[in-house]
Amino acid sequence: xxxxAGTEARLSWRVATITESxxxxxxxxxxxxxxxxxxxxxxxxxxxxxxxxxxxxxxERSYSxxxxxxxxxxELTIDRVEDGEVSPYLTEEARPGDQFELRGPVGGYFVWExxxxxxxxxxxxxxxxxxxxxxxxxxxxxxSGAGTRLLLSARTLEDVLYRQxxxxxxxxxxxVTVHLTLTRDTPPPEWSGWARRVDRAxxxxxxxxxDARPRVYVCGPTPFVEEAAGLLVEIGYDPRSVHTERFGx
Amino acid sequence: MPPISRGFRGRRQTEVDPSRLPxxxxxxxxxxxxxxxxxxxxxxxxxxxxxAGAVGEGRSWSWDEFMDLPNEVVTVDIHCVTKWSxxxxxxxxxxxxxxxxxxxxxxxxxxxxxxxxxxxxxxxxDVTDGKAWVAFEYGGxxxxxxHGGPARLLVPHLxxxxxxxxxxxxxxxxxxxxxxxxxxxxxxxxxxxxxxRYWSD
Amino acid sequence: xxxxGNAIAGVLEEIFTVEVTAETRTCQSCGQENxxxxxxxxxxxxxxxxxxNCSDVAATIATVPGDYRVTLFGAWxxxxxx
Numbered sequence: 001x002x003x004x005a006g007t008e009a010r011l012s013w014r015v016a017t018i019t020e021s022x023x024x025x026x027x028x029x030x031x032x033x034x035x036x037x038x039x040x041x042x043x044x045x046x047x048x049x050x051x052x053x054x055x056x057x058x059x060e061r062s063y064s065x066x067x068x069x070x071x072x073x074x075e076l077t078i079d080r081v082e083d084g085e086v087s088p089y090l091t092e093e094a095r096p097g098d099q100f101e102l103r104g105p106v107g108g109y110f111v112w113e114x115x116x117x118x119x120x121x122x123x124x125x126x127x128x129x130x131x132x133x134x135x136x137x138x139x140x141x142x143x144s145g146a147g148t149r150l151l152l153s154a155r156t157l158e159d160v161l162y163r164q165x166x167x168x169x170x171x172x173x174x175x176v177t178v179h180l181t182l183t184r185d186t187p188p189p190e191w192s193g194w195a196r197r198v199d200r201a202x203x204x205x206x207x208x209x210x211d212a213r214p215r216v217y218v219c220g221p222t223p224f225v226e227e228a229a230g231l232l233v234e235i236g237y238d239p240r241s242v243h244t245e246r247f248g249x
Numbered sequence: 250m251p252p253i254s255r256g257f258r259g260r261r262q263t264e265v266d267p268s269r270l271p272x273x274x275x276x277x278x279x280x281x282x283x284x285x286x287x288x289x290x291x292x293x294x295x296x297x298x299x300x301a302g303a304v305g306e307g308r309s310w311s312w313d314e315f316m317d318l319p320n321e322v323v324t325v326d327i328h329c330v331t332k333w334s335x336x337x338x339x340x341x342x343x344x345x346x347x348x349x350x351x352x353x354x355x356x357x358x359x360x361x362x363x364x365x366x367x368x369x370x371x372x373x374x375d376v377t378d379g380k381a382w383v384a385f386e387y388g389g390x391x392x393x394x395x396h397g398g399p400a401r402l403l404v405p406h407l408x409x410x411x412x413x414x415x416x417x418x419x420x421x422x423x424x425x426x427x428x429x430x431x432x433x434x435x436x437x438x439x440x441x442x443x444x445x446r447y448w449s450d
Numbered sequence: 451x452x453x454x455g456n457a458i459a460g461v462l463e464e465i466f467t468v469e470v471t472a473e474t475r476t477c478q479s480c481g482q483e484n485x486x487x488x489x490x491x492x493x494x495x496x497x498x499x500x501x502x503n504c505s506d507v508a509a510t511i512a513t514v515p516g517d518y519r520v521t522l523f524g525a526w527x528x529x530x531x532x
Contacts, residue, residue, distance in 0.1 A: 287452065
């Protein structure tokens, strides 16, 4: 099948060079990348990356884009999977100057349009926060007034990605509320958030409720997404408004 | 030539006996879970294994009856078409020879079928003469559902998609009938040492 | 555990030459309409995309060197490029 003109460049493999590596938590790092010719992305999209070892062995993985579309440099946040093949390399070995191949941006289902004024409900499990952070960052950069609620489930407080940024957002933004639940640790004594797995009561408390007809995004490990999405539909949110992205695992 | 990612090696085992490694494969210490569909969960009291088709009188075993059959421990290398190989994997299973004992099949082909609808086809000659088992233990433990438990077909000399997880029956046929992956571009036979991954190989 | 159609957005775009995860498919078995990105993705020898409602097969994708061998089921609705 002959390729349509103009489509080749967009989805070919490009070379990405790491320019910076920033810790986000004890086992997650954000890689800042230089990708010549990067066409720009929409909030929520991801990239496919491909690593090649010296003997030609290759591995491919996908990572959500953490940076807002308005931010010039592309950022990916990598959560280290224990005994993983690629994430330990990216979080522990890779350094500025290192390169890999990158394809994208991809994804058109799990994206947010900054011009939308529909209320937003964002539900994240662990590193499922990454694409939702891109949405939150864009939301702030464009000065969106869309009422936005984030519910983040993390194992422990130190696992929370972008913790300081989220706390600042919570304090500063009028249109954004941030809710946190910790599922593993005994939370610190002054903890004001929840301390249990996401359940129906928690989602109902976060709101905004089906009548507000929000756009809903749920992202994280597959069991988390299936559970949360099921509860949201039970509560009465329109299933077609609930967008899901499962990370497997 | 793609850029080399400095310092990247993957999680391969690199000190391996090359004569055991088929072309294009890499040895892993993991046991990746690959599947064409969701994991079925048939309760053991509803489980059965059957032999049917071009074999005359079919036969079938309940789980308890299957457990009463003679079985053996085998240690084999396995090779997945997605390029990973795993050496010295320890299984316990009932030889397919034993399941076919006493039958006189006139079909020369076999389709193994599984809970969830998966199928794969093989020549009868490739599941007899000590080449195949229905395995129910891995590493001395009951086979986990994500790896095909309670029982799966084990045919180590062919690519591992032929070792149908959640196997429930072996049907003999006079005609070769491509199974699931074979219908969608994968090789009809699948010999890893001849690198028969795809229909065009 | 399975992922979803989002995980192969890149592969699907190579095949269709347009982004399809936001497009929908009406299942041949249960009749439900769902976004491709919401379909369940299984990775076996190749990829299998399944209806999120009834689990029936929506697509199989075998990655043969230099080629994709694709079989689609159900009614896929895909917008051509503008």
